[in-house]
Amino acid sequence: MKHVSAGVLNIAYYDSGSADGVATILLHGFPYDAHAYDEVAARLAGSGHRCIVPFLRGYGQTRFLSSNTMRSGEQAALGADLLALMDSLSIEKAILGGYDWGGRAACIVAALRPERVLGLVSAGATYNIQDIAGAANPGSPDQEARDWYQYYFHTDRGRKGLEQKRSEIARLLWQTWSPSWHFDADAFEQSAASFDNPDFVDVVIHSYRHRYGVVPGDPAYAPLEALLAKQPPISVPTIVLLGADDGVDPPPSQDEEAKHFTGPYIRRVLPRVGHNVPQEVPTVFAGAMRELREMG
Template identity: 65%
Template sequence: MKRVRAGVLDVAYAEIGPPDGPPAVLLHGFPYAAHACAAAGEILAGAGVRCLIPSLRGYGATRFRDAATPRSGEQAALGADLLAFLDALGIERAVLAGYDWGGRAACVVAALWPERAAGLVTCGSGYNIHDVARSGRPAAPEAECRLWYQYYFQSERGRAGLTADRAGIARLLWRQWSPNWAFDAQTFAASAAAFDNPDFVDVVIHSYRVRYGLVPGDPAYAQIEARLAPQPRIGVPTVVLEGGDGGVFPPQSERGDAERFTGPYAYRRLPGIGHNVPQEAPEAFAEAVRSLV
C-alpha cells in the first residue's frame, strides 16, 4: 500500500501496473473495501493499465488529516476526495470505475469535472447521484424493505449496532445483496479488516442520514452539493454494468439510466451477479475499464 496527502485525507491506496500506462481509478463501496477491486486490477495491470485502488474515507488505512474535519459521508465529499486524489498524484485524466459509494464518487467527478474523466464505469442502473430533494418520496414496499439498514442507521440504536458488530452487519448485507455469490470466510475477512477504521461508523452513519436531508452536510462541500442538486447529466463515455441478481434494486430497464447520459453509452447486464460487481465479475469489470482506456 502507498499513501498520499489528498485534500482532507491521507489516502491509502494500491497501485498495480506500469507507471506509464493509461490510468484507471477503481473505487469500492459500502460495506466493502479496496480489496474488492484487486482481481480486476491485476487483469488490467496485465493489459498495461496503471490501476490505482484507494480506500475511501472511513475505510482501511485512509485517515483524516485533521481531527476537527467533519466525518461526512455525503456524495459531494466522496467526489471531492476523488478529485483531490487525482490532483495529488498529478493525474489529469483517468478512467473512473466504481460501484456503490465508489460509483457515486466517480459519477460526481464525471458530471462536474468531465475533463478529468477519460471514461466512466458505473455499476447498478448507472446514474449514482442522489436526488436529496426527492429522497423523502416512498418507493414500493418491496423496495423499501430492502433498505432496512438505511432506516436502522437513522436511529442511535442503529449507530450502536454498527459500532458493536460492523462485520456482522456487513456480512448480512453481502449475503442479501449478492445471493448467488458463495464467498468464503477468508474473502470476507480480507475486506472486513477495513471496517476497523476509527472513522468508519461516523462516516457511514452520516452518509445514510444526510442523503435523506435529515442531518446537515459539511459546509465545505455545500457548493458541490448545490451543483449536484439539479441532477446534472453525464457526458463522458460510459459503460454501465448491472448485476442481474442484485439484492438491493433488481434491474428495472434494459437500458439502465440511459436518459441521464449524453455521451457514448453502453449498458451490460450480468446474469447471476449481485451488487459487488468488481469482486463477483472481475473479468467483466476489467473489460469495461479496458474498453474506455
C-alpha cells in the same frame, strides 16, 4: 500499499501496473473495501493500465488529517476526495470505475469534471448521483424493505448496532445483496478488517442520514452539493454494469436513467451477478474498462 495527502485525507491506496500506463482509478463501495478490485487490477495492470485503488474515507488505513474535520459521508465529500486524489497524484485524466459509494464518486467527477475523465464504468447503479431533494418520496414497498439498513442507521439503535456488530451487519449485506456469489470466509475477513477504521461508524452513519436530508452536510461541500442537486448529465463514454441478482438495487426492465447520459452509453445486465460486480465477475469488469479505453 501507498499513502498520499489529498484534500482533507491521508489516503491509503494500491498502485499497480506501469507508471506510464493509462491511469485507471477503481473505487469500492459500502460495506466493502479496496480488495474488491484485487483481480480486476491484476488483469488491467498486465494490459497497459496503471491501477489506483484507494480506500475511501472511513475505510482501511485512510485517515483524516485533522480531528476538526467533519466526518461526512455525503456524496459531495466522496467526489471531492476523488478529485483531490487525482490532483495529489498528478493524474490529469483517468478512466474511472466504481460501484455503490465508489460509483457515486466516479459519477460525480464524470458529471462535473468531464475533462478529467476518459471514461466511466458505473456498476450496481446507473446514474449514481443522489437526488436528495426527492429523497422524501417513498419508493415501492419491496424497495423500502431492501433499504432497511439505511433507516436502521437513522436511529441511535442502528448506530450502536453498527458500532458493536459492524462485521455481522456487513456479512449479512454481502449475502443478501449477492445471493449468487459464494464468497469464502477469508475474502470477507480481508475486507472486514477495513471497517475497524476509527472513522468508519461516523462516516457511514452520516452518509445514510444525509442522503435523506435527516442531517446537514459539511458546509465546505455546500457549493458542490448545490451543483449535484441539479442532477448534471454525464457526457463521458460510459458502460453501466448491473447484476441481475442484485439483492439491494435490482435493475429495472426499463432503463429510465439513460436520459442522464449524453455521450456514448452502454447498459448491460449481467445474469447470476449481484451487487459487488468487480469482485464477483472481475473478468467482465476488467473487460469493460478495456473497452472504454478503446472507445476513447
